[in-house]
Amino acid sequence: MNATAAMILALAAGTYAFRLVGPVLHGRVTVPPRLQEMLSAGAVVLLVALLATGALTEAGGFAGWARPAGVLAGGVLAWRRAPFVVVVLGAAATTALVRAAGVS
Incomplete structure (x- = not known):
């Protein structure tokens, strides 16, 4: 077995074990409410950071x-609870219009 196959098997086993831990420990481990709040806030911060780097940087x-501008338009449409297709098309249309106007 070469190193690539061994790495794939190790990652597959690790992924399976990581997914298995949730159901196995569901009722046995309690997390304090403060930690739950911090984990929720951390998830939001990570998503915003990912959004910011994807929206503002390239190479x-x-x-x-x-x-x-397209991300902002999509965000506003999502905030207004528009259907997903409308959010995507609105963001794409906004980006296309801004680029067509010569603003890059």
């Missing part, structure tokens, strides 16, 4: 104004 530099 290590600023992506231009069209992409953040």
